[in-house]
Amino acid sequence: MKPIIILLFLILITSLECVNGVVLQRNIPFGELFALTVNKSVSISSATNSGYIEIYFSKINFDSRCPKSMCNLCYGSTASINLLLINKKDTSNISLTILGCRDEYECNDQLYYRKDTLGYRFYLLRLDPYPDGNSQVNPIYYSAKINIERL
């Protein structure tokens, strides 16, 4: 019985990845929040449609978010990431921007962080880690909370 329990446990921890409370899955429905780390991809599909797209988090373009302790004195403060949208044989670069001096956006806000392109609405709701001003974040450690809807 003990090997079965260990096997069950291994299956559980390998099938679920977690970043900031969001489960990473290989297949995500459109409209569902997911987290993605640099150099990782997910496929996103619709329950009513057999088509799907793949999203690959290729890189951080820049992270100029002001350290939170300096928000009183700062203007601007943005970060930008690049996603690859793979739709059948077509590949497109999608650049998403998020503003600093806050933690996370709500999807129902009509805010600056979203982009409508190629028939989809992309939301970049959160980007971790937030720079603390003392050291540069290694680009491979970034994790983005994203939501994608069909338009």
Place this chain on the structure above:
Amino acid sequence: MKHIKYKIVLLFLVNWLVTFGQSPGFCGTPSNIPNFLNNLNKSFQTPQNSYVIGIYLHVMRTSAGTGGQTQAELNTAFNTLVSDYQAYNITFKLLGTDIINNDSYYSQTNFTTDNNGDGKFDNFTVNTHSNAIDIYLFANDKLNFGLASNIPGTALVIGGSAFGINLASSHVLSHEVGHCLGLFHTFHGTWTYEALGSCPELVNGTNGTTCGDFVADTPADPARIYECGTQSTCSWNCSSSYIDANGQHYNPDTHLFMAYTFPNCMNHHTSGQVSRMFNTIANSTLLSNTVISCQTTTITNEVFSNSTTITDCKIDISNSSIINNSNVILDIAEEATINGSFEVQNGSSLEIQ
């Protein structure tokens, strides 16, 4: 068997905690810069009617001397700053410009704000001047923000772009200078990272001088206008979503320099903000050191054949002419005097600001 079931339940519980029990990562250290004017230990100094503030512009380039702001962008930055403050009797005198060729500085992104009280950034003191506000203009692809050293302070860095606008030569420069001269963001005290929950300004204005940005005539501002605004029309679209403690809807001014509005929308300070700047300049030793006493530039028998701007507290000009389709701007803090003959040829112009 019962023991095994217990283990399985425990395993699932551990897995659930690992998956869903993580903190969302709130780790902000909300800044809480004190209200300078409330913390004066000495007697209150009455401000002058006008001020001329000395500034130095520093252009950041690579060690090879490449990159960075062009001379034209430098001129635009200075003229924008002067233009933005001229209506308020605050003039800026350019005491000098230098070019800092240094790869390390050129790419620097981390700046420690003023904690030692000298008005400058603690970790960035290249070519500083105690008698001026040091303005460091970074390249249009660096920083992507503007940052003042303190409130009040005598240094700022600015570069890169936001909302498709190069910040260094935009009104955001005037925003950062506003911090240096004593102004807070209009949403200070309300926004999460601006003195966390400490003192939100009410829409009815009853706590306008003690909360928010400590300025009564700036409308209460709940958040960052550009997050819920339309850049082309400078409108704010979230009035229905934000209410204050009395249940009143916010209606922030989307054109204030000190709001988080789009750079192209910034165009004024309120009279309360101007008063606060004057009181801060008069009572801050750091800023008083940057004030240039009123001096007079005297120009006699000059033929202006190129466009130029002359900046001083007072300007006396006599027996001179402007030719060759040139535009001469007299940028004064107090008065301009024209004596004797003064000719402006057809196609040329004289502008007094």
